[in-house]
Amino acid sequence: MAHSMITRRMFLKSMVTAAYILALPSTSSGMDSVYVFVIDSSRCIGCGACVRACRAENEVPEEKYRTWVERYVVWMENGVEKVYVESPEGGEHGFDEVPRPPNLLRAYFVPKLCMHCQKPPCVKVCPVNATWLNEEGFVLIDKDHCIGCKYCIQACPYGARYFDEEKHVVDKCTWCYHRVKRGLKPACVTVCPTGARIFGKPDDEVIAKRLKDPTIKILKPELNTKPKVFYQQIGWEVW
Amino acid sequence: MHAIEGYVYPNHEVFWGVLIVVYPYLVSIITGMVTIYAISEFWRKDLKDAEKLILVATLPFVLSALLPLLLDLGQPQRAFEIYVTPNFSSVMAVFGIVYLTELFTLLGEMWFSFRRDIVIYAKNEGNSIKRLVYRLLTLGVYDISEKSLKLDHRIIKVLTFIELIAAWCLSYVSFLFGVVKSNPWWNTTILPVSFVFGGLAAGSALVILVYIIACKIYRREAREKVVDTIAYYLFFFLLAAFGLEMINTILYAYKEDVAWAVIKITASELVIPQMIVVIGSMEALLFLRFGRNLRGTAKQVIYTIVAISVLIVVFAMRWNMVIGAQLVDYSLRGFIGYSPPLFGKEGLLAAIGVLLAPFAIMAIVAYFLPPFPERKMAPSVTQPEKHISVDLAERV
Numbered sequence: 001m002a003h004s005m006i007t008r009r010m011f012l013k014s015m016v017t018a019a020y021i022l023a024l025p026s027t028s029s030g031m032d033s034v035y036v037f038v039i040d041s042s043r044c045i046g047c048g049a050c051v052r053a054c055r056a057e058n059e060v061p062e063e064k065y066r067t068w069v070e071r072y073v074v075w076m077e078n079g080v081e082k083v084y085v086e087s088p089e090g091g092e093h094g095f096d097e098v099p100r101p102p103n104l105l106r107a108y109f110v111p112k113l114c115m116h117c118q119k120p121p122c123v124k125v126c127p128v129n130a131t132w133l134n135e136e137g138f139v140l141i142d143k144d145h146c147i148g149c150k151y152c153i154q155a156c157p158y159g160a161r162y163f164d165e166e167k168h169v170v171d172k173c174t175w176c177y178h179r180v181k182r183g184l185k186p187a188c189v190t191v192c193p194t195g196a197r198i199f200g201k202p203d204d205e206v207i208a209k210r211l212k213d214p215t216i217k218i219l220k221p222e223l224n225t226k227p228k229v230f231y232q233q234i235g236w237e238v239w
Numbered sequence: 240m241h242a243i244e245g246y247v248y249p250n251h252e253v254f255w256g257v258l259i260v261v262y263p264y265l266v267s268i269i270t271g272m273v274t275i276y277a278i279s280e281f282w283r284k285d286l287k288d289a290e291k292l293i294l295v296a297t298l299p300f301v302l303s304a305l306l307p308l309l310l311d312l313g314q315p316q317r318a319f320e321i322y323v324t325p326n327f328s329s330v331m332a333v334f335g336i337v338y339l340t341e342l343f344t345l346l347g348e349m350w351f352s353f354r355r356d357i358v359i360y361a362k363n364e365g366n367s368i369k370r371l372v373y374r375l376l377t378l379g380v381y382d383i384s385e386k387s388l389k390l391d392h393r394i395i396k397v398l399t400f401i402e403l404i405a406a407w408c409l410s411y412v413s414f415l416f417g418v419v420k421s422n423p424w425w426n427t428t429i430l431p432v433s434f435v436f437g438g439l440a441a442g443s444a445l446v447i448l449v450y451i452i453a454c455k456i457y458r459r460e461a462r463e464k465v466v467d468t469i470a471y472y473l474f475f476f477l478l479a480a481f482g483l484e485m486i487n488t489i490l491y492a493y494k495e496d497v498a499w500a501v502i503k504i505t506a507s508e509l510v511i512p513q514m515i516v517v518i519g520s521m522e523a524l525l526f527l528r529f530g531r532n533l534r535g536t537a538k539q540v541i542y543t544i545v546a547i548s549v550l551i552v553v554f555a556m557r558w559n560m561v562i563g564a565q566l567v568d569y570s571l572r573g574f575i576g577y578s579p580p581l582f583g584k585e586g587l588l589a590a591i592g593v594l595l596a597p598f599a600i601m602a603i604v605a606y607f608l609p610p611f612p613e614r615k616m617a618p619s620v621t622q623p624e625k626h627i628s629v630d631l632a633e634r635v
Contacts, residue, residue, distance in 0.1 A: 065249045085246040085572055112248075121420065127331035128320040147320055148313015150254040151331055157421030159248030159569050168313030223420055239570075 034118075034137025034228065035175065036202050038210045039111055042233035043196035046071060046109035050188035050197065051092040057176060057187035064162040065090040066173035067113040067188055072237055075101040083237040110238050111197060113188070114139065114160040114173035115219065115227030122152035122161065131170075137228055138177050143169045157220050158227070175199065244504065245573025253565045257579040257590040258307040260561045263416075263434070264554055265304045265597070266409050269341070270435065271442010271476070272297045273406035275469060280399045285464045289450050292610035294349050296449045299600035301342050306593045310584050330414045337408045344402040350376075351391045351398070353608050355383045372607060410438045416560065423498030423571070424564030429490075433483035434560075437553045439476040443469050444549035449601075451539050451546075457611050466542050467531050474527040477549060481520040484556060497571050505566045505574040512555040512563075519552035 046069055054060060054067045069091030073084040088095065091109070116139045123131050123139060130145040131152055146169040153161040153170055161172040176186035180199075184190070189197045200207045210216065210232060217231045220239050231238065276293045279286035309315045322339075325332040350357075358381050361373035413434035416425040447469050454461035491499050506513065523545045530541040566574045580586040 063249075068249045070246075085570070087246070087249055090249040124326075124328045125331065125418070126326055127329040127335070128317070129324050129326045130320075145317070145320065145324070146314065147317040149308075149311070149331060150313070151329070151415075153250075153254050154419050154565075155421065157569050159250050162250040163254060163313065170313075220421075 033135065033201075035116075035180070035200065036137070036207060036211075037113070037116070037175065037229040038198040038207055038216075038232065039229060040196050040198070040210070040232045041108050041110050041238075043194040044069065044109040044111055045194055045196075046091055046095045047193065048090075048092045048094045049191045049193060050111060051090050053187040053191040054173070055092070057179075058174075060171075061162075061164055061166060064164070064171075065092075066160075066171075067111060068092075069095075070110045070112060070238075071095050071098075071107070072110060072235070073098060073101065073107045074105045074235060074237055076103040076105055081105065081237070085237075106235060108233070110231070110234055111188070112158065112160075113229065114156075114175070115158050115225065115229045116175060118226035118228060119224060121155040121157065121223075121225055125151045125155040127151065136180075138175055138180075139172075140174055140177060141170060141172065143167060143171070146170055157223050157225065244575075245501070245568075246570055247568035247573045247575055248570050251568045251570075251575060253562060253575065253577040255311065255561060255565060256577075256585045257562075257587060258311045258585055258593065260554070260557050261590050261593050262304070262307040262311075263413065263561065264441070264557045265300055265307070265593075267434070267438030267553060267557070268442045268445050269297060269300050269304060270406045270410035270438035271440065271444075272300065272446055273341075273345075273402055273442070274439055275443055275446050275472070277399050277403040278472065280396060283468055285468055288462050288611075289446065289465050289469075291352060291608075292450060292453055293446055294345070294352055295604050295608055295610045296446070296597075296601055298345060298349060298604055299597035301338075301345055302600055303593065303597045304338065306596060307590070310589060310593070330418055334409070334415065337405055341402060341405040341409050344398050344405055348395055348398045348402060349608070350378075351395045354380070354391055355388060356608065358383045369607070376607075407435065410435045413560075416564070421569050422564050422567070423496075424502060424560070424567060427487055427491075429483050429487045430560070433480055433487065433556075436476050436480035436483060437556050440473060440480050440549050441553035443473040443476055444546040444553075447473065447542050448546035448550070451543055453605075453610060457609075459611060461539060463534070463538065466538070470527055470530060470542060470545070473545070473549065474524065477520060477523055477527070477552075480553070480556070481516070481524070484516065498567070501567050501571050501574055505563065508566055508574065508576055509559055509563045512558045515555040516552055516559065519548045519555070523548040523552065 048069060051065065051067055051069060054065075058066055060066050067090075068087050070085055070087045071091070075082050082101075084098070084101075086095075086098075095109075116133075116137055118133070118137065120131075120133055120139050123133055127149060128145060128147055130143075130147065131139065131141045133139050148163070148168050148170065150163055150170060153163060156172075161170050163169075164171045176184070176188075179186060185199050186197075189199045198206055198210065202208060202211060211230060213232055215232065217234055217238075218227045218229070219231065220227070272293055275286070276290065276297065279290050279293070305318075309318055312318055321332055321335040325335065327333060354377075357373050357376045361370060361377050361381075364370040364373055413431045416422070417427070417430050419425045447466055450465060450469075451461050491502060526541050526545045526548075530538060530545060533541055562577055566577060568574060579590070581588060583589065
């Protein structure tokens, strides 16, 4: 009988082992199990195909945007960098030419969309848990549960959310979750003629290579929202 | 479509309109009124004359506090979800719980404060419907002996303490805005504190106003000691609120960070409310300082002007905080304009309706629970009921 008894040492050892096993899934299901978005700004030509595709795919109401494209023009004036930013109709119909300023330093397009933050402030403030971050890293909204308080819109630092005036609820980019679940890429990624938008998991070969670029940036890092959209080839003026 | 200056994100607009200005405004007023009641209950016995009136005036504001929020919701029929599936990391969800605490402690406080009156009315009221209402309000408890009234008073003290905490927590509804780190106007440490003091000032001002008006309606003399005492507190509350608002702006202007560049130009959209805050505060502080030297009607007129000024000033502060901050785009490169629509559930008329609702409810509450029962009312059931009837008849 004495042999079958559990000693204190054995008990503690098994508890530590059990705790380790329990902790294991959470450590191994880190960033590698979630999706990320990489945008190579140098490839974006500002054609607006992504904005149009998004509207068609997700029935986005007029004058609201799940994704949009911004144009940045930076020039030097008295030793100070001046910045001009525009996004006419969200860049949906492309951009008109702008006069070239003297001492032009750089000009480029930057697609914007929901950052699907790993610490999403929108999720934190929703009073009824109608928006949440799922295991695959998508921040989603249950439109049948949303009370339309618009608090999440206020909390989003990236202006990614909008109020759907017809349905009286909040809506935003889902990275085309419905398509991804069917093994497809988001609509904007699919239609981009230059491959400026790249979607996948961090360990995908193309994405892994891009993420190693030391100039890669996230927007508004000081807010500690841990966004999962990574930008290549953008200047300090993009936030 | 609102006017746009500079670059703003394409989805940007003023999502919380005039109703969400009214919402923290009503909450502010509640904090101030409850605080004055607590001061009366715990420290300043010279405010006793206004105690019941404060309760009668506070309840309508608490009942109306959720109205603007409900009107602003896209799906108001789902509002109760805040209690069913609450997200406790959301200030709004926590606010729902604090609100219920505030409501129930206030109802309890009122019941214990008016219990003696209710029992007397239930036994002597001539109108059968009113009598039925009073009988229901007694909750079947008719014991108004000295011993039970003493116990009532002890319970009132406990409830007042809980209510005071709840009211102050309620006033921290400003956290609703303060936690939005992406908005530079809201994301300041001073905001919640200045909000509380603004609320204390508005609530005190409303108590003075309601007291002076109620005394006129009930044809009784407004006691100078009451208005002087509240005015004394009001002076310091307003000074703190105004001072903190100014410090916040000066700090911002001095630091001149990225956000200030756009806040500075957005301020052009807020010239009128800003001027109301500055001129109104200084005028009210000046009148409060010298008002106490006056006597009789002159004092009442000055305090009435002060009370109205403070209520307008605090409303302007709330306007600047709620609307002003939303004018600034999160890109920090531009701003938009805002003028509220006149009609519709988020319009000016709806907001005015919500602001007036507490006064309509106040008339109903005061009808059933008169805030100034005469001293002659029977002190306990030990006295013959015949006498009670006579006393009540005299009062009427």
